[in-house]
Amino acid sequence: MSFLAYQNEEPSGTPAQQADPRENLLDEHNTAAYRASVLQGVERVIGELTGRDRPTTGIQPEQLEPETKRIDLDSPLRDTSEALDELEKVYLRDAVHFHHPRYLAHLNCPVVIPALLAEAIGSAINSSLDTWDQSAGGTFIEQQLIDWTAGRIGLGEKADGVFTSGGTQSNLQALLLAREQALARQETNPDTGWQLSRMRILTARDSHFSIVKAAKLLGLGAESVIPVDCDEQRRMIPSALDAELDGCRDRGLIPMAVVATAGTTDFGSIDPLLEIAGSCARSGAWMHVDAAYGCGLLVSGKGPSLTGIEHADSVVVDYHKSFFQPVSSSAVLVRDRETLRHVTYHADYLNPERHAEQRIPNQVDKSIQTTRRFDALKLWLTLRTMGPDALGGLFDDVLDLAQQAWEVLHADPRFEVVTRPELSTLVFRYVPSADIDPELCDRANLHARGALYESAAAAIAETVVDGRTHLKFTLLNPRTTRDDIAEVLELVAEHAGRHLEENDTTGLEQRRAS
Template sequence: MRSHLLNDTTAERYRSSVTEGVERVAARLATTPRPSTGLTAAELARRVEAVDLDAPLHDTIAALDELDELYLRDAIPFHHPRHLARLNCPVVIPAVLAEAVVSAVSSSLGTRDQSAGGTLIERRLIDWTCERLGLGPAADGVFTGGGAQSHLHALLLAREETKEQDPARLRVFVSEAGHVGVQQAARLLGLGEDAVVVIPTDRNKRMQTVALARELERCRRDDRSPMAVVATAGTADFGSIDPLPEIAELCARYRTWLHVDAAYGCGLLASRRNRHLLDGIERADSVTVDYDKSFFQPVSSSAVLVRDRVRGRLPDQAGKSPGTTRRLDALKLWMTLRVMGADAIGDLFDEVCDTATKGWRMLAADPRFDVVAEPQLSTLVFRYIPTAICAPFAIDRANLYARKALFASGDAVVAGAKVGDRQYLRFTLLNPETTTADITAVLDLIAGHAERYLGGETLDRAC
C-alpha cells in the first residue's frame, strides 16, 4: 500500500508512527527493573514461530503491541547497571537520534552522488580517528559492519602487500587471547590450515614478545612468509593490551604487517588520563576500532584504518569497502562528538575503567574468589572458590550454575570465560552507572548460588 511509503505525502504518518514506537521504548527503559526477564530461548522461539507472516495486522499499534510481546519486553537492557556481560555498552542519546535520521533518509555511501554530505562526514571522522591514532598524513580508512569485517579487510590488505603467490606459505600471528575473527578471516582468505600461529600470553594475558620473536624467526628459517602480526589493544575476555611498542619493533625487523585490534580499547583514544596505554599503536599498518564498544554507540559502528593509503591500496570512497551499499553509520559518532565532545566520551570510558580497578581490589581482598589479573581496561575475570576442598570440575560446575541461575532470576547478567581448562566468570564493565555497590551485590549473589549448588544434592559426588 502506497500509504506506507515514506515521502512528502506521508510525513505526518511517519511522525506519529515513529513517535508511538519511541514512546514504547521509552516506557520500557523507564520501567525495566532487572537486566533479564529470565525467559528461555525455547519459549521465545515458540512465540516467534507462532506468528503468521502472511497475515499482516494492517495496524501500527497492533504491530507494536505484538513487538512488545515478542521482543521489547525480553530484550536484554544493556543500560541496566547489573548487566555485566560481554562488550555491550549503553548508548548515548545523540547517537540514537542520528540512528533515526540515518534510517529515514537511507543514504547509501557507495558513491558520493548517493550520499552528498554523508560521504564527507564519514571521511572527516576517518581523518579524525587517524589523527587520534597518530597514523600520519597518509592514513585513510572506511567504516565497516563490525570488528570481524574490519579484521578481514585489514588482513586482505596485508596479504596483498606480501606479493606471496602460494597462500600455504603465509603465516598470521595472534595471541592466545586474541579475537576469533582472525582465524575466521584466515579461512575466508583461503590461507592454509596452519596459517594462524597462536602466541602464548603472560600472566596478565598479554602477548609474549619473546615467543613472538621465536615464531617469526622459525617462520623465516622454514621458508615461510610472515604475512601479519595481529596485536590486541583490549582482548575480549580479559581487556588486556599487548606490548605494542615491542611488537612494532619485531614487525619492522621482520618486515611484517602489523594490525592492531583496538575494537575494545579504542575508547582510550578519547581519554584524557589513559591514552598512553595505546602508545605504539601509531606504528601499526592497520587498526580496527569499534565505536559501539567503548564510544557508547549503537551497533554497528566500526572502522578499519590504514597508515599508508597507497601501500594499503585503499581506492576512492566507492571502492574502499567490499560492500557497495553502506549505511551512514558514521553519523552516529558525528552527532555524539558534536553534542557531547570527545572529552565527555573519554571521561565515561575512564569511569568504567576506574570502577573495574575498584572491583579488582574488592575481589583480590575477598577469600571467596580467585581473580585472574589486574584490569588494564574494564574487564574482571574471576571465579568462586568454596572454603571446603572440592574437585576442580565441581568448582567449574558451581560457577556455571551460578551464572545460569543469575540469568534465570533476572538479578544480573554475567559472562563466562575459560582460563586454561577451568571455568571462570567475567564482568565487562561498560556502564558508567554501575557502582561498586552493584558489584558487591552481584558477587554475593554468585557466592550464594554457588554455595547452594555445592550444598545440594550434588554435594556427595562433587566434593
C-alpha cells in the same frame, strides 16, 4: 501538537493496511504518518526503559520461540499500534537491556542520546555510503571522522580508512590488505597458491576468534594462524613473538602479519605495542592492531597508554564498544592509503574508473562492502553534541569501576581473579575452598551464571581459562556502582555455594569433620 493528537489524525498515522500501499512510503505526502509511527515507537521504548528494573526477564529460548513461530507473516495486522503490541510480546518485553547497571556480560555499551537521534535521521534519509551520488555530504562526514580517528592514533598524513559493520569485518579487511601486500612482495615466484600456503599470521593466544575466521575466509586456513604465548597479564610476550618469527624464516614461511590486541575480549589486556612494532619492522611483517575494545583510550584522560599503535599498518576501532554508540559503528584504518587499492574494483554502473580520474570521492573504492549504512553520522552528532572529552570521561568512569571491582574480588577469599584489569573486564571464579573438586567447581560457576540470568537479577558472562570455567564482568556502564558489583558477587556466591552443597555431600561431610 500532542502525541495523542498525532494518534488521532485523519487519515490515520498508522497506515499499515490502507488500500494504497504507497501510503506507507516516507515522502512529503506522508509526514504525519511518519511522525505518528515514530512517536509510538519512542513511547514503547520509554515504557520499557522506565518499567524495567532488571537487565533481563530470564526468558529461555523454548519459551520465546513459539511466540514468534506462530505469527503468519502473510497476514499483516491492521495498524502500527497492533504491530507494536505484537512486537512487545516477541521482542520488547524480553529484550536484554544493555543500559541497565547490572548488565555485566559482554562488550555491549549503553548508548548516548545524540547517536540515537542520528540513527533516526540516518534511517529516514537512508543514504548509502558507497558512491558520492548516493551520499553527498555523508561522504565527507565519514572521511572527516576517519581523519580525526587516524589523527588520534597518530598514523600520519597518508592515513585513510573506512567505516565497517564491526571488528570482525574490520579484521578481515585489514588481513586481506596484509595478504595482498605480502603477495606483491613475492615477485620471484608467481605461483599464488604456493605463496598462500606459506603465509602465516602471528597473534597472541588470547586474541579475538575473528583472526582465525579471517584466515579461513582468505583461503589461508586456520593452521596459518600461529598462537604466541602470553605473560601472566595475558599480554603477548615479545621474545616469544621473535622466536616464532625466526621459526617462520627458518621454515621458509612468510610472516604475512602480526596481530596485536589493544584490549582483549576476556581480559582487556593490551599487548606491548612498541616492542611488537619493532619486531614487525625487523621481519617485514604487516603490523595490525585490533583496538576494537581499547579504542576508548583514544579519548580517555587516565587509561593505560597505547604507545606504539602509531606504528601500525592497520588499526581496528569499534565505536560501538567504547564510544557508547549503537551497533554498528566500526572502522578500519591504514597507515598508507595506497594499500586500500587492494579492495578497489570498478564497475561501469557504479564507480567507473573515470570517477577516480575526476577525483570523485566514492567510498566503495575503499570498502569490501557495497551498499553501506551511514553509520558515521552517529559518531558525528555525538562529537558535535558532547565532544570527545565527555566521551572519554564516560570511559574513564568504567575504568575506575573496574579497579574498584578488582579490589572487591581480590579481597574476598571466596573468589579467584585472573588478572588486574587494564581496561574494564574482570575474569574470576568462585572457589571457596582449595579442596573442592575443580570440575564440580566448574559446574557450580556455570550454575551461578545461569541462575542469575533466570532470576533476571543480573547478566554476567562465562569463559574458560587454562581449562577451567570462569565468570566474567564486562563493565561498560558508567551508572554501575561498586555496590552493584558487590551485590552481584554475593548472588554468585549464593547460587554457586548452594550448588556445591547439593552436589558435593562427601566433600561437605569431610570439611565439617575437619
